[in-house]
Amino acid sequence: MSAINKLSVGIRKFHTTASRLRKYVELTAVRYPLLKRGNFSFLSDRHLGFFQSILSAHQVLTDELNDLSGYNVDWMRSVRGSSRLVLRPKTTEEVAAILQYCNVQNIAICPQGGNTGLVGGSVPVFDEVVLSLELMDEVISVDELSGVTIVQAGCVLEKLETVLHLSNLALPLDLGAKGSCQIGGNVATNAGGIRLLRYGNLHGSVLGLTAVLANGQIMDCLNTNKKDNTGYDLKQLFIGSEGTLGVVTQVALQCQPKPSSVQVGFFGLNSFENVLETLRLSKRNLGEILSSCELIDQSSLECVTKQLELRSPINNFPFYMLLETAGSNAGHDAEKLNSLLEILINNGTIVDGTLAVDSAQAKNLWGLRERISEALACEGYVYKYDVSVPIRQFYQLVDDIRIRLGNLPIRCCGYGHLGDGNLHLNITSHEYNPILLNRIEPFVYDWVGQERGSVSAEHGLGLKKRDYMEYSKSPTAIHWMRRVKKLFDPNNILNPYKIFPEQSSTD
Incomplete structure (x- = not known):
């Protein structure tokens, strides 16, 4: 029996035995029936053989029953892909070799960090190969004098915080998920966190980075200087790009003295x-x-x-x-x-x-x-909305959605980063309810758009918000974003189905 056929048997066995997973996490392709798989290659024995030739055995995961389920499902258990392969590189060069091969072979890739996202951006939609950076977790250097640290993208935020504290430095980012989220994912989503009021967002704290483009080319923008006005600041394109332009593998962060x-x-x-x-x-x-x-x-x-x-x-x-x-x-x-x-x-x-x-x-x-967030998840399915609104209207959305939903949900609540206008609107129900969802969306995004807010404050657009990009961005801005995506990833292998709404034949 071929390796891929063995994978298929494993998938059927997994689907038979994982009844709890079926009950609570419907396949994304089923929940979103209008989504269509792109014209990408299906994984073959030849493809698998190549990856096994450049990576060690523990870096190539194919056992869906024992290994892959956690990579296919988001932490909120709201979306689920059907990837049959997870690759776990340790170096930028290994990432480059993987992407170069996938680009030539037309294999879709889903880059993944700590998988703590809220919008389905870090898990496959269909059968994309998962590129997990979890083994790239080294803190490369810490300079106490300048406050600059260089770190691999897979380093967990809490680990980096612990290392920096030894040098009396503080991270410019602090998240509730810091025990599992990774700095590369934070950069890819331009995470904000609870101290953005003090330190600003990552566009100001990231001094440089290394990214691998879709064709395997390594773009070295790993600058550590506070000032660098040499041409275009290309690193900014990758901050908030959600893995659609390239895979960030190293980051240089400006850190501040640890407060006493x-x-x-x-x-x-x-x-x-x-x-x-x-x-x-x-x-x-x-x-x-x-x-x-x-x-x-x-x-x-x-x-x-x-x-x-x-x-x-x-x-x-x-x-x-x-x-x-x-x-x-x-x-x-x-x-x-x-x-x-x-x-x-x-x-x-x-x-x-x-x-x-x-x-x-x-x-x-x-x-x-x-x-x-942890408490809300205990109540059942959570509809989460991370939006930016004018501070004077910060709580009005919560009041308005409560009136609109009435007794449909278990709970409708709001909390968040008041200092920067970032509201976390949360609605819970016993299980996923499309009727309730249709009452929430697009009402929430209409409301935010009318107040000239942002439909995504700090978690990105991913899959769940991609059709609402136009509520916060002009057609001209979206057009040029698509052009940038096409330039960096002409075959669209990097995190397809994310960020951008589907284009019609007339677009």
Whole structure:
């Protein structure tokens, strides 16, 4: 029996035994019947033989029952591909050899990092070969003087954070999924995180990178200088490109000194007007030490305390805010924060609250915010919307969608990065419900478009949002994005079916 026929038998066996997977994760090709597989080659014994000739045995995974299911399904268990092969290169040169061969053989590739995305961008749609960067996890160098670190794309964010802390440096990125997400995936989706208010997004923190193009050519843009005005800044094209222009294999990051003083407060508020006033005064009074300003609504906190049995330190309120400051002088920082709180309490903006007295309490307070996604997943299927909206309208979308949906969902809640206008709208139901989905979409995107917001704030477009690109980008912008894609990947082998809506014959 050939290797590929053995794979087919394995797939049938997997489909027979994995009843739980079938029940909760429908094949993407079934859930989205209008999607059509591109004219790509089907995997053959000859193809498999080539990959086995350039990679070690543990770098080539073909056992779908024991190895591949985790690569085919997103962490939210909302989409599922049917890849029969996962390749795990260790070097940029191995990535180059894989892509050069796939380009010539017309084999579609799905680059994958930690697979923590929310829009189906990191898993196959059909049978694309998964290119996992998980073995490329080395921290190559850390320069404490300049604050520049060079790291392979597969390095898990939490590992990189630990290494940087040894040199008294802080990552310019912090995510709830830092225990599993990878820096290459963060760059590919231009991840924002909870401290974007302080450090900005990755377009400003990435000094350079190495990427492999679809034809296998290695593009070395691994600059480590703060200033480089030599021609076009090509690295920016790969930040947020979701693996459609090339595969990022190395990243040079500008890191900041690790703050020696961190203050965390958690507060209850009675109205969204109070929320806005707290943000306004926090920016004015805390200035440069304000590192994070997060909003949590009552429904979100109720979910995380109920599902995960976490305890809130204060009583029930319609809204909660988590403020964090980070600086170099504990006394100075505490004085500024206490002065702010005195103003907010005296004018009735904040009703109740608490300040963390040590790092353990600070971690517990952050857990109420960072574990909301985990708690929501306990309720069933989650419809997640990561959007940017004007700060004054930050919560209006949640109110409007609640009225529209009525009793259809289990829960409709909102939380997120208030400081930069990034709202996480979440709706839960016991299982995937197309009727509910049709009530949500395209209403959410219409609403965001009318407010001149963004349909994707920090997780990309992937598969799920590709048809709504036009709500945030002009036809001219989309046209030139397609032209750039065609230039870098003329055969469309890199992460096909993602970002761009299908083109009609008249386009």
